[in-house]
Every structure is written in C-alpha cells, then in structure tokens.
Amino acid sequence: MTAPPRIDDAAAAAAAAIDWDKLGFDIVRTRSYAEYTWRDGAWDAGVLVPSGPLSLDVWATSLHYGQACFEGLKAFRMRDGKVRVFRPDVNARRLQLSCRAISMPEVSVELFVEAVNRAVTDNLDFVPPYGHSGSLYIRPFVVGSGPQVGLTPAPEFKFIVVVNPVGDYYRGGISQPVRAVIQHGFDRAAPRGTGHTKVAGNYAPCLGPTTRAKKHGYTVMLFLDPKTNRYIDEFATSNFAALTRPDVNGRRTYVTPRSRSILSSVTNRSLTELAVKHFGWTAERRQVSWDEVRSGAFDEVVACGTAVVVTPIGAIDREVLLDTAGASADPRVAPLSSATTGIEHLWDDAELDNYTDDDDAAPRAVQSVEFSSNFEGFKQLQKAYRQIQTGDLDGWESYGWMLPAAGL
Template sequence: MALDWSKLSFNYTKTNTIICSHFKDGEWSSLESSTSDQITINALSGALHYGLEAFEGLKAYRGADGKVRLFRPEENARRLRRSGAYIGLEAPSDTMFIEACCRVVKENIEYLPPYESGATMYIRPFIIGVGGQIGVHLSGESMFIVAAMPIGSYFGKGFEPSRAVLASEHDRAAPMGTGSYKLGGNYAGTVLAGEIAKRQGYSTVLYPDSAERRYVDEFSSANFFGIKGDTYITPESPSILPSITNKSLLELAPTLGLKTERRELLIEELSGFDEMGAVGTAVVISPIGRVDVKPGWEREGGCEAEIIKSYFAGESLAAGAVSLKLYNALTGIQNGTEKDIFNWCLTI
C-alpha cells in the first residue's frame, strides 16, 4: 500500500476492516471485523426509507512522540446515544463505542498518516435501523458499524481562508427539529446546495436560523466562530449540532488569555469580526475570510445571482493570529506536543 498523504482530500478510501455489531432482541452481538465494506441488509430497512440513521465523526492522530491518540471519544459516544434516542435507535455504551474505535484504528494502522503529514485518520461510527418495515415506526433491529480512513484537508485549503455563502432559499434545520442531532437526514438537504456553492467558488454554506433568518446558526458541516478583539464568539441556537471541537475551544480559549461568548449572533454582527472560521472535527479550524449574501444562488443558473452584501473578516486574505493560536493549541494537544491539561486524549 503506497499512499501519498499530501494528495489526500476528504474522500473515502477503503481500508483493511470495518467493525460491526448487530442489535436484535434487546442485545448487541459481539464486535466483529469484516474485511469487506459491503453489508447485507433488508431492502425494507428503516434506514433506507425513513432515514433511521445517526452517525459520528472523530479522528485518530499520530503524535510527534509516535503515540496514537483519540480526542474525547466518550463525547462522541454520548452524542451518538443522544442522536439515536431521538429516532428510537439503540446505540452502544461508551465502552463498546470506544472499544470499536480503538480496534478499527489498530486493524488499519498502516492507514494512519504520520505526524505532520497534513493528513489524519477519520473514524466514522454509525447506527442504522435494519429491521424490514413499511410503516413509519421504530426499528427494533439495528447495526453499529465503525470505519476508518486516511483523510486530508476538508475544504482543500489547509489554513488559508476560504469564502462561504449564506443560505438564501433553503434551510438546514428547524428550531424544534433535528438540527442538534447528528442524523443523516439533516445532511441530505444540504448536499445539492453545497455542490452548487462549490461550483460558485465557495467552500461551504452558512445557515441562518430558519425561524427568523436573522441569526447565524452554523455551516453545513461545522460550527461558526468569530473573533472580536480578544473574544471568541460562537452562536447559541437550538438547531445547531453541539460540536465537540467548539466545546473544547470554549474551554481552551481562556487558557490562552481569550474571553468567550456563546450567544445568539445577529447576521449583521458578521461585519464586526476581525476573524471568522468554521470549527469541527473534519474542518479542525478553517478560517473563513468572507461571507457573501446572494439571494437565489441555490436556483438553477444561480451563479448569475448578484452578491448584495459581503461580510469580510479583518484582513480576509490571511488567517488571523487568534485563529492560528487556537489551532496550534488544539492540534498540539491532539498531537501530543502540548500538555493535555484537560485530559482529553485517549492514547491507544
């Protein structure tokens, strides 16, 4: 196997094994490795018809000291249970979840990119309702699967600022809907818009709140943060995913002399930020230099839609110093070059 780590993007690569378990008659089967990435399920599975699917995303990091670390995996285990509970799907315990993640990393260790290669290993645990059903009801039978693969930069830009566009004619999630749960269904409605946005030169879509369209919610696959002076500001909203990376930055920022605010954030406030960025496991901290408001961009031929306003972050062309400081502190803990003061990492 010869992989050029520097050429990796955020794409799927088949690796040696996936780890699977089946939940039936109230019990999980023992975790098993499969060298195939194909599974056989009932064609009438609830996952295929009614979106009975919840997932997670975390990474394994090869440290400067050669050790392999997972970042706060128990947080992912808890969030998967919370997501599963919302759609009535059984999810594994912390112990079972972490065991499966450690095992998938070990069985695919040659796919774990080296320290400072610019790539990491992404771990994708998920649960699916697999009982055959035709009515819209709970699935009594489910599968828990974990896959792992090497990945590169999410926006393909590394730490260079990219542009985002504000969603104008579609919503991601409703205030009393599923936005705060990591359910596959939340992403289905963002796929095409994301593709259209990319064709127009944007790395991602920023979603306003869907009730009033006055506040910033989050990006399609990451939380939003802005830096104003020495304050890290991130939106509070019932329809955004509680990001583990963002939660960690809120704890880390004060140790770097920054203040933090988590509150409703008016779209108009975007004009006052020195720095902006996307934060999450996949994107890590990705600077966003500019957010465009462009009504109707999602429509067929939307590239002709006119930009009616742009919000620029400070210099907009270069990553900001505070974002860089946060990035170095966070990745330093994940790579073992900074002291893990919060005891976040699990060494495999």
Template structure:
C-alpha cells in the same frame, strides 16, 4: 453488550506497497482500511454479534428501513500518531455521548460509552499500520455509524439495527495552506427548526444541505451559511459541515448557542481554550445584521468555522443576494491561526494536554 470486539483478521489485506502509496496522498474519505467493527441490536436480544472483521459490503433487503425512512446516525473522530510512535484519540468520550444523544433523537438503541470506545480502539489496533506517520499532517479518520437494517415498510422504529465503524486515512485538509474560505448566506434554505434534528448527527441533515451547498458554489463560494427559521436578517446557525465562531475587537469569542445546531467537538474545545488566548467565550444568538455591521465597523475582527475534519477553517468573506463583504483584512486572523495550531499541537502530542483530552490507544 460487553466491552470486547474480538478480531477476525482479513485474509486479503492491502499490500504494504499499496498501503504506503495510499498513505503518501490519502486525500479525505477516498481509501479505507482492511477491517471494520460491527455489532447488531434486536429488541429481543439487545446487542450481540460484536466483532472486528474484514472490511466488506453489507447485504440489505430492498425494504431495509434505513433506505426508506433514513433512520440512521453517525460520528466522526480521528486517531493521531505522536513522535514516539504511539497512537491517540482526541476526546472520544465526547463523540460517544453525542452518539447516544443522536440515537435517542432518531429512536435508535443507545450504545454505551464503553462499547463505543472499545469498538473504535479495537479497530485502530487492528489497522494500526494505516495511521499516518507523525509528521503532524495526516490522521486516521474514524466513522462510527448505526442504521435501521430491519426489512419492513412502515413508519415506526426498527427492531433490528446494525452498528459499524470504518476507518479512512486522511491527509491535511488544506494541502496548499490555510488561506480562508467564503460563505454564501442562504435565504432559500434552512438547516433545522426548533424540535427538529438539528442537534443530532444524522444523514438527513447533511442530505438536506446539499442543495444549499450547490447554490453556494453557483455563487462562487466555498460553503453555505445557514440562518435560523426567521431568515433574512435572522440568526446565524452554522455552515454546511461546520460550527461558526466570531472574534470581536472587545476580545470575545462568540458562537451561536446550542439548540438547533450540532454540539461540535471542536467548537466545545475552542470555547474551553478561549481564556488561554485572552478571549472571553460567549454562546448567544448572532444576527446577520450584527455580522454585517460588525464586519463594516471593525467590531468583528475574525470569523472561523470549527469541525473535526478541518479543525479550524478561517472564513474571510461572505456573499448574499445583493451584497458581499470581507472580514478584517480578508486574510486569516491571528487568533484563528493560533487556536488552530494549539489544538493541532495537543492532538499530535507537541504540547502538554492540560485538559486531559487525549486518549491513548497504542
């Protein structure tokens, strides 16, 4: 597939009045822009029919493989408007490489980094009016995804696949301020096992987390914390939608090692920034027993979660069967808030991008 996604503009765009009303309070994932990127892959011809066209429903045969065997993957990244009106992506190459890795794991065709970037860039250019103003609060969330659109029943890789990118304006993840969340430590459910799809960004992982998320809410918690296959006092993995990070009194920034968890972009960025905040980045196994004892004796001073949607989310309390405990004073920690602000400052162009992470689109 070549790099170009030619544009065919919609004849029925949202009115300026409607768009302004949506951008004033977009929430997250509630509204969508006027266009979408699409491309098709078949085993006979490879990638073709690439385009940017009007946002429209897909027409799928009831036997489409994705509906029966969940052969699909997705990504999530954002476009940010800077004070001078320009529009930038944050580390989109990372998303492109992870998308390719997820495709290999789900036996889907790989999309080149160039084609991934081009499809995202051209959609942002087509729907530039939907990128929120440069107030440092809103962004345009982009969702590239790929699914098996072949009509057949049978457990084998599909030979007809559809790729698409849609966009959704997003407001601040914490409209009332960053106050911190609580996690329910699940011993009933595990997120992934060795050799499974834990490192891939596929819908099945998230569907399987919903029961655990419901369990967390029933116990008065905001999100779930998954443990590894050993359960009980086993190793920490990640939250339902976010990677987990701990800060110790000794100045370490500790996060569970990769393998059965998602290689998160924000997690990776935090590890790269750690030294700038006098923290030593460490990737290793962390047990629930270590978390509980560290919270009790003060050797673990802060805990936060990292994701594209929320950037950095302070975690201030944990609850499990027969116990609960807080982290530090029960308020967001200073390193957590400083890392969050620094990443946001880079994304919105308020500080120098010394890592070369920003990618200009307009």
C-alpha cells in the same frame, strides 16, 4: 481490550504503499471495520469485518424510515509513537443524543469507545506517521437494518465503525480564506427539529443548495436560524466561530452561536476551552445576529469542525430577493389566502421545486461583509489544538482528550 490478531494480507501491503506526504481527503480501503448488531433489546459482542462491499444482508432488507445517524472523529500517531483518539467520549455522548432523537437504541459510551479502539487497533498501519499532517478518520454510524413497512422503529439496528486515512480537507488550510454565502429561501433545519443532532436527514438536503453555491464560486454555505432568519446558526459543514479584536493586553473574546438548531461541535467546544484555559481569553456562547456580523463586530470568522479544524472565512455574501418595487420578497411562497380549485390543479409538482428558472431570474441584492484579518488568533488556537493531538504541547495529558491514555 485484547487486540485482535494481525491479518497478514493485501491490506498490509496497501498500507505500506501509502505516500503519506500526498495523502488527501479521499477514500482509502483499509483492513476492516467493526460491526455490532442490536436485536432483542441489546447490542451483541460485535465482529471485525474485512473491508469490501458491505454485505447485502445488511442493506437489502433495510426497509426503515430514514433511521440513521453518524459521528466523525480522528486518531493520531503521537510524538511517543502511540496512537490515540481525540475525545471519543464526547462523540459517544453526541451519538446517544442523535439516537434518542430518532428512536434508535443508544450505544453506550463504553461500547462506542471499545468499537472505535477495535477498528483503529486492527488498522494501526493506516494511521499516518508522526510528523505528517494526516490522521485516521473514524466514522461510527447507527442505521436501522431490519425490515419495517409500518411507521415504527426498525426491529434491528447496525452499529458500524469504519476508518480511513486522510490528509487535509482543504489543501490551503488557514492561509487561504474562502467565501461563504447565505442562500435565500433554504433553511438547514426546521424550528424545534433535529438540527442539533447528527442524523442523516440533516445533511442530504444541503447537497443541492451547496452544489448551486459552488457553481457561483462559493466554498461553503452559512445558514441563519430557521424561525426568524436574523441569527447565525452554522455552516453546512461545521460550526461558526469568531474572535473579537485583541484588547490592550492582547486578549480576545471567542464567540460562537447558541441555537436549538446547531450541532454541538466537538472541535468548537475544544477550541473554546483552549481559548480560555490555554490563552486566558474569554468565551461567549450566545445568539449572534447577522447585523452584528455585518457591523464589523468580529476580527476573525471561521468554520470549525473535525475534518477541517478551522476554515478561515474571508467574506460572507447574503442573497436578498427583491420585488418589483425593490423590497425584499420571496416568490416561492404563495399567499396564504390563495386557493386552487379543479382536480387537475390541486396538486402541482412544480410548486415543490425549490430552484425554478423563475426563481433564479428574480431580481436580488447581495449584502456582503469581508474580513481583512490575517487570522492570527485562530492560527494560535489551531496550532495549540494540533499540538495536543500530536503530543507536542506541554501538559497535553492534563486535558484528558487523547484516549486511551496509554495509547494503542
């Protein structure tokens, strides 16, 4: 792909003024974003749009039924001075899965990679220098942009790639474990729903419960499977991964849940492969019960994802509501045999409120598990992972994860 002409504008001055040592995980206005439109059965050739308020013609006519999905990946300036993107082909295939799930036209792997490279190339001066912990965060998304009143797919779609330089998501990194909570009465996804995809509807519902959890001192929420509430699914922000204690030879087992409701994390997948290929450990992807976690089966537990890589979990609390006899109960669920009569009582808006005062005041118990590990295993994994992204790991090229191979 031919690189677009450089734009000598205010964006260049903005990039030059960035203090890379103080780069946080916040919005930074870059030069441009890449935008592609699907209509009449095909994606067009795309354009680079100068950054600014998104044009009203894209969004004002967006009468659609929540058709939106997105991805998250990063570009790095590596030891050789070239910029490369971490595993864009895997993100492209996951975006295709999300598009299929909610009846949107798929973006081919080739188009996805082209669009990502196009946006990154036009914003190369916003990629943090080699030697800094930051990266260029890339957010590709597909959204229904054509007007549609009936319950059918939108007639037009936008595929847009925006970029933003970022630092560490959590300043403390892996040296500061956080506390997680399993809140009673809220499921991230429905059984056999879209929990395995990165669609917008999976994330907005988590914001309310997450805000509530943070008010009680928790950093992140953990969800159990929506069908039985017995097995670990994933955190609100990322996948669940764990390591067993090292055996006499120093080898560990990397364990991560398998579930129809879990997003297939590129970070989790990559850490699993590193555990096996680089460290010679074993790996298991299977059902992981809450009772197994509580019993102390794992030495280290983390949340892993693109933004954070790994967040060490120091403790997990699970809320269990109790009835007056001290048994588990769910006051939000009315008995199935109950009936309501009288037109003024048939519909009650209050019953739709997930967090009523009565519920907050209900008696509850907390099941807790704490991890006293120093997270040496995941520290090793994270170091190797980052060294691939910076080009400092011997043989990083053999993984084929940093693309394009020749760099941008």
